[in-house]
Amino acid sequence: MMSDQQIIEGCAKHERKAQQLLYDKYSRFLLGVCLRYATDRSEAEDILQESFLKIFFNIKDFSGTGSFIGWLRKVAVNTAITHYHKNLKFRYHIEIEEFVSVETGTLSFEEDFFTSDELFRVLNELPPGYRMVFNLYAVEGYKHKEIAEMLGIDTNTSKSQYSRAKAAIREKLDRLRTIKRTYSAGTDDKRI
Numbered sequence: 001m002m003s004d005q006q007i008i009e010g011c012a013k014h015e016r017k018a019q020q021l022l023y024d025k026y027s028r029f030l031l032g033v034c035l036r037y038a039t040d041r042s043e044a045e046d047i048l049q050e051s052f053l054k055i056f057f058n059i060k061d062f063s064g065t066g067s068f069i070g071w072l073r074k075v076a077v078n079t080a081i082t083h084y085h086k087n088l089k090f091r092y093h094i095e096i097e098e099f100v101s102v103e104t105g106t107l108s109f110e111e112d113f114f115t116s117d118e119l120f121r122v123l124n125e126l127p128p129g130y131r132m133v134f135n136l137y138a139v140e141g142y143k144h145k146e147i148a149e150m151l152g153i154d155t156n157t158s159k160s161q162y163s164r165a166k167a168a169i170r171e172k173l174d175r176l177r178t179i180k181r182t183y184s185a186g187t188d189d190k191r192i
Contacts, residue, residue: 004068012060019056027052029069030076036135037080039124051079077140081150084132114173122172130165137162 002010002021010018031048038044054075062071114122123131132151136142137158142150144158151158 005064008059008062008068011056014056022055023052026069026072030072033073033076034080035120036123036139037077037084037132039128043083047076047080047083050083051076054079073140077136078150081132081136084128085152114176118176122169122176125172126165126168130161130168133158133161134165134169 002018007018007022007025011022027048030051031044034044034047034051035041038047051072055072058075062068123134126134129151133147136147136150137144144155144162147153147158148155153161
């Protein structure tokens with residue numbers, strides 16, 4: 001088994017075996033990153049493939065300082081942002097003023113109440129701009145100023161989209177919680 005350093009060196013020399021090992025080792029992780037930014041699995045797989053092309057062609061630029069997996073994730077996120085910009089004109093776009101922010105008043109949700117599939121579905125239902133800002137801020141840890149520069153928007157737009165994304169997520173999770181409780185109560189009644 002080759003170490004990451006050996007894989008990196010092999011990929012820098014365009015060795016197919018090293019490229020395959022890199023793909024096999026990190027493709028599942030990077031697909032998870034891509035899924036957060038894509039509208040469906042097919043689009044995420046396209047972003048993943050573009051990411052690996054960039055990784056293979058630019059791996060010589062990895063300095064060796066810092067985390068290799070962090071560098072890979074950054075390439076995937078930047079590829080997703082580029083993909084978003086390229087396809088923005090083809091997406092259905094919801095004007096920010098049309099999306100009303102509604103606070104539910106719910107303080108918190110139990111961590112184990114929602115499955116990962118349910119949370120993924122809720123995030124995927126967000127308008128593309130909201131989802132992009134939410135992922136970059138809440139998941140990747142970028143600041144609003146950085147997000148604004150990456151997406152070519154105003155810093156206040158980034159903050160607004162993040163706030164509205166949180167409100168939309170809260171609303172969707174609250175609705176889902178009500179449905180689950182109703183279903184759960186209905187099955188409890190049938191057992192009695």
